Amino acid sequence: MQDNDPQSTRDLVIAAAIRLFGHQGYEATTVRQIALAAGGQNVALVSYYFGSKEGLRRACAQEIVARIHRIFPTAPDEMPAAGQAAAERQLETLLSLFLDFMTQVPEAEDLAAFVLRELTESGEVFDILYDGVIADRHRQLCRLWGQATGTDPESETTRLTAFSMLGQVLYFRIGRPVVVRRLGWSGIAPAETEQIKKILTTNLSAILAAYREDPE
Amino acid sequence: MQDNDPQSTRDLVIAAAIRLFGHQGYEATTVRQIALAAGGQNVALVSYYFGSKEGLRRACAQEIVARIHRIFPTAPDEMPAAGQAAAERQLETLLSLFLDFMTQVPEAEDLAAFVLRELTESGEVFDILYDGVIADRHRQLCRLWGQATGTDPESETTRLTAFSMLGQVLYFRIGRPVVVRRLGWSGIAPAETEQIKKILTTNLSAILAAYREDPE
DNA sequence: GCATGATTTAAACGGTTGTTTTATACAGGC
DNA sequence: GCCTGTATAAAACAACCGTTTAAATCATGC
Known part of the structure; x- marks a missing residue:
């Protein structure tokens, strides 16, 4: 559970959330699933970093915007x-x-x-x-x-x-x-x-x- | 709560479920919402008629198949x-x-x-x-x-x-x-x-x- | 080396979930 | 009349939900 990744825990959570939200839907995805998929993180991290599950959803959207801008520059x-x-x-x-x-x-x-x-x-x-x-x-x-x-x-x-x-x-x-x-x-x-x-x-x-x- | 409709309670539940499943997703929809939207029916009816929420989901799909066959006959x-x-x-x-x-x-x-x-x-x-x-x-x-x-x-x-x-x-x-x-x-x-x-x-x-x- | 703030953890919170149980109402056959 | 099976009702079930709390851990500046 050490921090060996270059990615921060926050980024790991967002990446897992995008994957799960996209694949099974926002409501169908639990924050515990996300925490687990982000490398066995703790559930409380979602509230800590994003305020709420809905805040995580917004953060995912902003991350997607940034990622697509990187792939397809305007x-x-x-x-x-x-x-x-x-x-x-x-x-x-x-x-x-x-x-x-x-x-x-x-x-x-x-x-x-x-x-x-x-x-x-x-x-x-x-x-x-x-x-x-x-x-x-x-x-x-x-x-x-x-x-x-x-x-x-x-x-x-x-x-x-x-x-x-x-x-x-x-x-x-x-x-x-x-x-x-x-x-x-x-x-x-x-x-x-x-x-x-x-x-x-x-x-x-x-x-x-x-x-x-x-x-x- | 008398049975004045030509539609059976079963059909009412399916109609409400298609509407709610389609609009907000399967997981996001609760069986209590469906029962309420079907005219204030009881929650237990879903299990009684369809075995489970997942069974209701299948019944919805079959109803959609039938309905589209009616609208667009092959x-x-x-x-x-x-x-x-x-x-x-x-x-x-x-x-x-x-x-x-x-x-x-x-x-x-x-x-x-x-x-x-x-x-x-x-x-x-x-x-x-x-x-x-x-x-x-x-x-x-x-x-x-x-x-x-x-x-x-x-x-x-x-x-x-x-x-x-x-x-x-x-x-x-x-x-x-x-x-x-x-x-x-x-x-x-x-x-x-x-x-x-x-x-x-x-x-x-x-x-x-x-x-x-x-x-x- | 110790105070400070950010991060991570475990445990618990009240509320809601799908389902089950149990009981009641209601029909039609005899 | 009563019996039988279907349909509806209310209540309770354990399990899980998102969130909060409070304590532990870590890094860092001094």
């Missing part, structure tokens, strides 16, 4: 106005990286599950996540989309289309068990991610082409 | 081999109905939330839902997709593409709070659903066109 607000072809290529790599993260990075499962649950409950934590990670990323996607199609990046059509593209990626994380079972896969290894990537890339360029020849 | 296995244009129109109405259901029917929120949660937990109830509602509907979608593009309806590409289309629809239910906030809407009224429908229809025909001119 692009500078004003980007060089690339051409349509360049913007399309940037869109492609953006969605590709997002898919890789969602299907391949192990910790993404916990993060996505946590965000998903908070999203359904629409509590106070939802605001932290929306302001911290969702809004900026979506705006960036819309900016690229506007450049690639030559349309208003903040039009209602663009914003909704951006969500429809995100939905495609996210389903392969949220609906992963369904996809795996229906495809007869044993999981989503890098080879399967490439297979999905081909589908999404095809969809992307097809939709972009439709908007370019008829900007509505 | 198409007969062999459909008249319609032409490509007819198949595309059928795809369009199918996704359109699905979106309507997901965004407009009030009870869809509870059903979708329930399914979503069970999907994340991958327990025994997930099997009931996959076998009962997901597999058949996805196969039907693939069949139509095959007809509309002239490709193998059970190829890996077709099955994945079908999921990518479903993902687009589902995001507007799962991510509803995000969409509403980002678009500055106050909710998703029928007018907003039509707006989304335009986007999804555009995407659908664009992707179909891509596969038709290059079947890969």
Whole structure:
């Protein structure tokens, strides 16, 4: 029970909490489970460090915001106005990286599950996540989309289309068990991610082409 | 507390449980809440009728399967081999109905939330839902997709593409709070659903066109 | 080496959980 | 009438919940 880790006890508790909250839900997770999963820590630490179980929940959300900022740094607000072809290529790599993260990075499962649950409950934590990670990323996607199609990046059509593209990626994380079972896969290894990537890339360029020849 | 309802007490309990399980999660919901929401019934009824809270959870899943069968009857296995244009129109109405259901029917929120949660937990109830509602509907979608593009309806590409289309629809239910906030809407009224429908229809025909001119 | 503050521990708190028990009301067959 | 099985009721059950308390341990500056 010595402190040999570089991580502080506080960080250990947060990491365990994100994993458990995401996997089984906030209410279903007990602080004793968290303390145990954090390396056999004491139950009282949750109250000590975070005030309450609800405080720990908030701390988890803030940690997620920080972690995603580290993984996907926000692009500078004003980007060089690339051409349509360049913007399309940037869109492609953006969605590709997002898919890789969602299907391949192990910790993404916990993060996505946590965000998903908070999203359904629409509590106070939802605001932290929306302001911290969702809004900026979506705006960036819309900016690229506007450049690639030559349309208003903040039009209602663009914003909704951006969500429809995100939905495609996210389903392969949220609906992963369904996809795996229906495809007869044993999981989503890098080879399967490439297979999905081909589908999404095809969809992307097809939709972009439709908007370019008829900007509505 | 007389039995004036046409619904049996059992059905009342299941209805209340689906609503509460979907809205706040299985663990977060107490059997006393359910009994109260079912019209002030007694707590012991849950054990009496369903054996346990977990048994009630299974009964909810089976009820959801039955209800969705009632709303979206499965198409007969062999459909008249319609032409490509007819198949595309059928795809369009199918996704359109699905979106309507997901965004407009009030009870869809509870059903979708329930399914979503069970999907994340991958327990025994997930099997009931996959076998009962997901597999058949996805196969039907693939069949139509095959007809509309002239490709193998059970190829890996077709099955994945079908999921990518479903993902687009589902995001507007799962991510509803995000969409509403980002678009500055106050909710998703029928007018907003039509707006989304335009986007999804555009995407659908664009992707179909891509596969038709290059079947890969 | 001792005072000081932060960290960790064990134990207990009242309250709530799912379930069981026991008793009561109510139907229909004989 | 009574008997039988189903349905509802109230109360109690042990187990567990999040939180608090109070004491022990640790690191650190002086």
